Amino acid sequence: MPIMNPQREEIKFEIEKALQFLEEKDEAQSAAKIRPVLHSNLDRGRVENFIGNNIRRVDEYVQRVADQYARLNPYINAIQNARSDDVWQPLFRNMRLWAYNFLLRKNFVPGLSTASIAEECAIAAAVNLLDANFPYDIDFEPWAHVIVTNACLRFFRNGTKKSVIPPQNIVELDEKLPSTNDISLDNQENRADLLIALSLLSDARRQVIQLHYLDELPLPDAAKVMGKSVGAIHSLHFNALQDLRKILSGNGNKP
Amino acid sequence: MDTNQLDHGKNEKSRKKLAADLAGIDSDVLFISMKEHEMLSLMVDETLKGVDIKTRYPDFYQKLFSNAELRQVFLDALDSVEAEKQSELSAFPSEEKPNLVFLNKKPNQPGIQQLDKDRWQIILQTTIQQLQDIFSGGPALAYRSDANLFDDSWFTLLRGEAELEGTSYAILLECGISKETEQALSASLNIAMTLETASASAQAPIHATLQWGKYSETLTIAAEGRTRFPDIPFSASFDQQDQKIISGLDLILEIRL
Numbered sequence: 303m304p305i306m307n308p309q310r311e312e313i314k315f316e317i318e319k320a321l322q323f324l325e326e327k328d329e330a331q332s333a334a335k336i337r338p339v340l341h342s343n344l345d346r347g348r349v350e351n352f353i354g355n356n357i358r359r360v361d362e363y364v365q366r367v368a369d370q371y372a373r374l375n376p377y378i379n380a381i382q383n384a385r386s387d388d389v390w391q392p393l394f395r396n397m398r399l400w401a402y403n404f405l406l407r408k409n410f411v412p413g414l415s416t417a418s419i420a421e422e423c424a425i426a427a428a429v430n431l432l433d434a435n436f437p438y439d440i441d442f443e444p445w446a447h448v449i450v451t452n453a454c455l456r457f458f459r460n461g462t463k464k465s466v467i468p469p470q471n472i473v474e475l476d477e478k479l480p481s482t483n484d485i486s487l488d489n490q491e492n493r494a495d496l497l498i499a500l501s502l503l504s505d506a507r508r509q510v511i512q513l514h515y516l517d518e519l520p521l522p523d524a525a526k527v528m529g530k531s532v533g534a535i536h537s538l539h540f541n542a543l544q545d546l547r548k549i550l551s552g553n554g555n556k557p
Numbered sequence: 558m559d560t561n562q563l564d565h566g567k568n569e570k571s572r573k574k575l576a577a578d579l580a581g582i583d584s585d586v587l588f589i590s591m592k593e594h595e596m597l598s599l600m601v602d603e604t605l606k607g608v609d610i611k612t613r614y615p616d617f618y619q620k621l622f623s624n625a626e627l628r629q630v631f632l633d634a635l636d637s638v639e640a641e642k643q644s645e646l647s648a649f650p651s652e653e654k655p656n657l658v659f660l661n662k663k664p665n666q667p668g669i670q671q672l673d674k675d676r677w678q679i680i681l682q683t684t685i686q687q688l689q690d691i692f693s694g695g696p697a698l699a700y701r702s703d704a705n706l707f708d709d710s711w712f713t714l715l716r717g718e719a720e721l722e723g724t725s726y727a728i729l730l731e732c733g734i735s736k737e738t739e740q741a742l743s744a745s746l747n748i749a750m751t752l753e754t755a756s757a758s759a760q761a762p763i764h765a766t767l768q769w770g771k772y773s774e775t776l777t778i779a780a781e782g783r784t785r786f787p788d789i790p791f792s793a794s795f796d797q798q799d800q801k802i803i804s805g806l807d808l809i810l811e812i813r814l
Contacts, residue, residue: 338747341783347592385660394655400637403646417650433713440602448598451634515571520609533635547579
């Protein structure tokens with residue numbers, strides 16, 4: 303028998319309470335329709351992820367799913383069940399465009415050969431999308447983008463699998479970063495090292511560190527200040543940390 | 558950058574935060590779990606809605622620090638949506654109308670049988686070939702979790718709709734790797750009912766039988782909702798090396814009206 307996680311049972315109970323509330327608001331049909339979606343999302347860990355440690359967020363989650371279901375279910379039905387050309391032509395054109403641009407960002411050469419790979423990736427993504435279970439806790443577009451991104455990455459992975467490097471040609475690369483687990487910025491010497499490391503970062507990366515850690519701005523706010531997209535800020539943030547770690551490790555600022 | 562900022566006492570918190578983030582970045586984690594995979598679309602969605610995911614989802618953000626591969630998928634997907642929003646996409650070089658032949662793979666049409674005056678059976682089937690397609694080329698499920706990191710973590714085994722006496726049933730059977738049992742799948746059945754006519758009423762419990770190779774289980778379930786079958790050992794539906802599916806899958810719903 304599967305082991306029941308008490309917290310899971312607690313979440314289930316809260317979901318039922320929230321559904322009852324919907325039924326009382328004359329939304330019985332809606333409650334019945336989203337119940338399997340919610341239970342599916344609970345199995346997938348989506349509900350736990352969303353609520354974190356705050357059980358009171360279950361209400362918010364259920365309402366979010368109910369709203370998204372009312373808004374998006376006709377479209378999802380048209381895509382997955384009716385499968386009409388009218389709906390699929392524009393959607394597929396978008397998907398292959400996203401795949402094409404993904405490949406360009408990975409330095410593929412613009413042109414028909416890349417377009418043909420993009421088409422292949424978009425078909426794989428479309429087949430996946432036809433059968434996938436839409437979770438109704440997010441918008442359609444990000445979900446579809448993630449599916450296309452995954453299809454493109456799968457294309458890379460399959461390509462890598464096909465090209466096997468003979469064992470005699472494999473060279474061990476020591477790219478592992480030295481551990482900075484015990485890094486402490488408490489003493490004066492380490493702080494001086496950090497300042498040197500910061501000065502070696504690119505302007506944009508240094509600015510993200512400045513805004514986020516020293517000025518204590520959340521990353522979305524830092525994005526506004528720098529006039530960048532949130533995606534670009536996350537990328538700058540991760541890259542800045544990686545650079546800092548490399549520099550500090552090389553500096554001897556180690557445990 | 559002003560050195561005093563780092564030395565100032567009030568910035569001790571900032572220093573600690575930076576030190577913790579530096580320690581977390583790239584901790585050699587390469588495995589993307591199902592849970593993390595499920596989180597990706599939610600995180601992209603939340604980020605685009607302006608949520609500070611570092612604060613709102615600290616555990617996941619920590620995973621982005623420690624797992625370079627997960628981070629790359631997250632950033633790639635985010636890039637993709639943002640480029641589209643900002644109309645920065647390069648035009649697709651071909652104007653050819655897409656060939657949508659893949660749409661012809663229609664969802665399974667359930668068979669409906671009347672057993673006697675008030676007893677009906679809805680039968681859904683998935684062939685070996687369809688199952689192999691679902692598990693994408695038939696890699697061993699045992700190794701899926703690390704061999705196909707980006708694949709959808711749940712598989713839809715069956716999807717169908719059936720109408721009986723003014724009530725339509727939307728049926729979905731899906732599975733994922735079991736978290737409780739080694740070398741086994743966990744399968745869940747979703748049934749949603751829609752009453753088409755005012756005279757239609759809620760049905761009695763449904764008996765759902767799932768047969769797949771050596772596996773056969775029957776559950777009695779409430780008219781709708783989500784129910785989980787006992788776990789399906791790989792050995793019941795895959796050959797000894799777990800490399801090939803040995804049997805198609807049948808789902809039989811028995812309904813008394």
